[in-house]
Amino acid sequence: MQLLLIEDEIEVADFIRQSLEEAGHTVCHLDNGRDGLTQALANSFDVLIVDRMLPELDGLKVVKAIRATGNQTPVLFLSALGQVDERVKGLKAGGDDYLTKPFAFSELMARLEALSRRPPHVQSEITELVIGSLTMDLLSRKVFRDNREITLQGKEFNLLEQLLRNQGRVMTRTMLLENVWGYHFDTGTNVIDVHMSNLRKKIDPPGSPPMLHTVRGAGYKIEAAP
Amino acid sequence: MKQRSSLIKSYIGRLVFIYGLAVILALGALFYFRDTLATLQVDSYAKPLVDREVSYFRSVYEKRGMGDLIEILEDYRDQPERGFDYALIKNGKLVSGDKDIFAPQPMIFGQPFQFSGMQSFKVPENIYAPETMLVPDFIPNKKNSRSAEGFLEKFPPLRNSPESFEPEFFEFSEIITMPNDMISPFNFMGQNHILMESIYLGGGVMLMAAFDTRSFENPSVFLNRILIGLCLLIIAGFITTTFIGWKIHSRLNGINKTASDILKHNDLSRRIPGGSGGSEFDLLSRNLNNMLEGIEQKLEDMRQLSNNIAHDLRTPLTILRNRLETLGKNANKIEDEKEKTLLHMDGILETFNAILRISNLESGSAQLHKENINLPEMIQDVIDLYAPLATKKKQTLGHELDDFVIYADRNLLFQALANIIDNAVKYTPESGKIMISAEEKPLSFELYIDDTGSGIPADKLDKVLTRYERLDHSRNTSGHGLGLSLVKAIMDAHNGRLSLTNHAGGLRVNLSFPHPRQA
Numbered sequence: 214m215q216l217l218l219i220e221d222e223i224e225v226a227d228f229i230r231q232s233l234e235e236a237g238h239t240v241c242h243l244d245n246g247r248d249g250l251t252q253a254l255a256n257s258f259d260v261l262i263v264d265r266m267l268p269e270l271d272g273l274k275v276v277k278a279i280r281a282t283g284n285q286t287p288v289l290f291l292s293a294l295g296q297v298d299e300r301v302k303g304l305k306a307g308g309d310d311y312l313t314k315p316f317a318f319s320e321l322m323a324r325l326e327a328l329s330r331r332p333p334h335v336q337s338e339i340t341e342l343v344i345g346s347l348t349m350d351l352l353s354r355k356v357f358r359d360n361r362e363i364t365l366q367g368k369e370f371n372l373l374e375q376l377l378r379n380q381g382r383v384m385t386r387t388m389l390l391e392n393v394w395g396y397h398f399d400t401g402t403n404v405i406d407v408h409m410s411n412l413r414k415k416i417d418p419p420g421s422p423p424m425l426h427t428v429r430g431a432g433y434k435i436e437a438a439p
Numbered sequence: 440m441k442q443r444s445s446l447i448k449s450y451i452g453r454l455v456f457i458y459g460l461a462v463i464l465a466l467g468a469l470f471y472f473r474d475t476l477a478t479l480q481v482d483s484y485a486k487p488l489v490d491r492e493v494s495y496f497r498s499v500y501e502k503r504g505m506g507d508l509i510e511i512l513e514d515y516r517d518q519p520e521r522g523f524d525y526a527l528i529k530n531g532k533l534v535s536g537d538k539d540i541f542a543p544q545p546m547i548f549g550q551p552f553q554f555s556g557m558q559s560f561k562v563p564e565n566i567y568a569p570e571t572m573l574v575p576d577f578i579p580n581k582k583n584s585r586s587a588e589g590f591l592e593k594f595p596p597l598r599n600s601p602e603s604f605e606p607e608f609f610e611f612s613e614i615i616t617m618p619n620d621m622i623s624p625f626n627f628m629g630q631n632h633i634l635m636e637s638i639y640l641g642g643g644v645m646l647m648a649a650f651d652t653r654s655f656e657n658p659s660v661f662l663n664r665i666l667i668g669l670c671l672l673i674i675a676g677f678i679t680t681t682f683i684g685w686k687i688h689s690r691l692n693g694i695n696k697t698a699s700d701i702l703k704h705n706d707l708s709r710r711i712p713g714g715s716g717g718s719e720f721d722l723l724s725r726n727l728n729n730m731l732e733g734i735e736q737k738l739e740d741m742r743q744l745s746n747n748i749a750h751d752l753r754t755p756l757t758i759l760r761n762r763l764e765t766l767g768k769n770a771n772k773i774e775d776e777k778e779k780t781l782l783h784m785d786g787i788l789e790t791f792n793a794i795l796r797i798s799n800l801e802s803g804s805a806q807l808h809k810e811n812i813n814l815p816e817m818i819q820d821v822i823d824l825y826a827p828l829a830t831k832k833k834q835t836l837g838h839e840l841d842d843f844v845i846y847a848d849r850n851l852l853f854q855a856l857a858n859i860i861d862n863a864v865k866y867t868p869e870s871g872k873i874m875i876s877a878e879e880k881p882l883s884f885e886l887y888i889d890d891t892g893s894g895i896p897a898d899k900l901d902k903v904l905t906r907y908e909r910l911d912h913s914r915n916t917s918g919h920g921l922g923l924s925l926v927k928a929i930m931d932a933h934n935g936r937l938s939l940t941n942h943a944g945g946l947r948v949n950l951s952f953p954h955p956r957q958a
Contacts, residue, residue, distance in 0.1 A: 298805055298806035298807070298808060301808050313792075315788055317781070317785070366823075366826075367823065368823045368824070390824075394820055394823075394824060394853075395820075396820070396849065396850050396853040396854075397850045398850055398853050398854040398857060399789060399792055399793065399796075399854065400824075400857055400861065403828075404824060404825065404828060404861070407827040407828050407831060408824075408827050411827050429774065429777075429778045430777065430778055430781045
């Protein structure tokens with residue numbers, strides 16, 4: 214991925230850049246809003262990582278300016294502001310996702326991947342999600358594994374849908390909660406874990422190769438059984 | 440005390456000082472202009488009367504002759520209350536009257552003031568030229584007295600021969616102010632004004648008449664009294680102002696002293712004295728005291744918060760440190776340990792986040808994004824979230840709500856409900872029941888979350904809502920103990936109310952929202 218990081222805190226920036234580069238991505242880092250905006254408009258990136266508070270030009274203004282030119286590159290806001298309304302402001306300004314510091318690198322990575330591969334407005338046309346022997350019919354809301362129907366609760370269906378739409382990629386617990394429930398809130402991690410363990414019991418019956426995987430320290434992902 | 444002596448240096452002291460200066464200037468100006476005023480009065484009141492007298496004399500002389508005029512003049516002079524003197528001169532010789540035209544007696548408060556050495560005009564013995572007639576040498580040494588020389592220079596005699604005497608008289612009228620040494624320092628009470636008239640009656644006869652104008656100067660005396668009154672008023676005003684200034688100064692001093700004491704001793708518990716009455720200063724004292732109270736409360740909250748953060752984070756941080764220290768000692772379990780450590784770290788961040796969010800909500804700096812929310816739908820979402828956990832504990836989790844729309848911040852409200860259900864699931868024993876119900880009241884909308892847990896001992900019901908308070912028996916249950924505090928903060932931010940009661944053998948959490956009709 215080609216990433217642009219606009220972040221004035223050197224330590225955070227170095228950490229993010231180093232980790233992203235280790236993961237095989239190219240990172241261009243700038244430490245102020247003005248230069249960041251210039252760079253974002255001059256080159257093409259997969260995702261922009263923009264800090265909320267920046268010298269020279271505030272992060273919100275940077276993103277508003279980028280959007281004003283018609284540039285639709287996904288933007289992930291970073292912010293140390295744990296305020297309830299900051300998230301809304303960031304998304305209203307044209308951000309696509311919002312991450313509050315401190316965050317786990319795995320969370321950042323998962324969100325960047327989700328943003329970079331977000332297909333542009335074609336999701337609604339998909340009526341069927343398939344991975345290996347698992348099929349999900351979005352119209353009839355039915356799920357089959359090895360041609361055997363699996364009965365899922367409402368939220369279980371949604372959770373699985375999220376995983377299938379992002380198959381092969383890690384979904385963090387927070388991402389799952391946000392996407393399935395549609396609320397932004399804090400909760401103990403074990404709440405989602407119970408859902409996932411129920412889901413796993415249903416789609417990975419004993420004896421068949423597991424598809425739903427727990428990624429340590431990060432979240433969950435679904436992969437076709439080898 | 441230094442503070443008291445600093446009245447002169449103080450702002451009010453300076454104001455009083457400036458006021459004093461203004462008073463002195465005003466008094467000076469009053470006395471300075473008084474003389475001008477008096478002269479003006481003589482001119483406007485006395486002059487017409489004197490003119491009348493003069494034309495009367497003239498007509499007597501013309502119609503009845505010299506003898507009658509002399510009679511009338513003598514009669515006038517002999518009435519002291521008229522304040523009149525004269526010199527009648529014919530062909531340069533005094534025919535009647537005095538050579539010295541007297542300066543009428545000064546008067547004090549309308550009474551003649553007697554003193555020796557009455558000042559007077561001296562009419563020269565041999566008058567050949569009328570110009571020499573007015574030689575006011577009555578106070579020779581005074582600067583403002585006119586010298587004969589000066590007068591003669593101005594009006595040089597035309598001729599001096601008595602034989603061919605055909606004098607050219609010129610008439611004049613003049614107000615003369617007589618500086619009077621005798622009545623000083625009460626000079627301001629009775630300044631002398633004399634109206635000198637020199638009249639040519641024809642046929643070589645000239646009348647010099649001096650009128651004491653003080654009888655016309657009664658308004659001037661009146662003016663003097665007003666002046667005295669004004670003086671007293673101004674002085675009284677000055678004294679009052681000084682007194683008021685001192686009072687204000689001492690009240691402000693009280694406030695200043697408290698403020699500097701607070702700074703000096705770093706003691707916010709001090710309060711400004713007074714403040715029980717209804718005056719502006721009492722109000723100021725009360726407001727400042729209330730402000731201090733608020734600040735003290737906020738500081739106390741902050742102190743409590745930092746204590747609690749320290750208390751709540753110290754243990755987990757210590758454990759975290761130990762974990763990191765021992766990480767990798769057992770090479771087989773390194774991944775396992777790492778995950779545990781990360782989970783632990785997440786817990787710490789969660790606590791930290793909760794503290795931040797509560798502070799944010801409580802300080803009122805958070806902006807709520809309110810919208811209309813269908814409450815049963817949201818509650819169903821919460822139930823969906825916790826259903827697997829409840830099922831695991833064989834608990835019944837459900838609601839019996841009718842459609843109701845509430846105006847609230849959707850993320851915050853969901854957070855509040857999630858926290859309550861989270862608690863309920865946690866503290867309700869296996870096979871228990873958690874039921875959500877609602878009641879619409881005229882002014883509010885009440886939401887009840889009842890569980891069949893052990894409830895909370897009556898004496899601890901209040902304490903639970905205090906931050907970080909977790910009942911001892913629940914210490915072994917996970918969570919940061921901030922859940923209900925966050926709910927309370929969220930409810931407060933929505934003008935709602937959170938209350939806990941023991942109800943039907945369990946705990947009832949009551950969320951009270953203002954009715955949408957009221958909002």
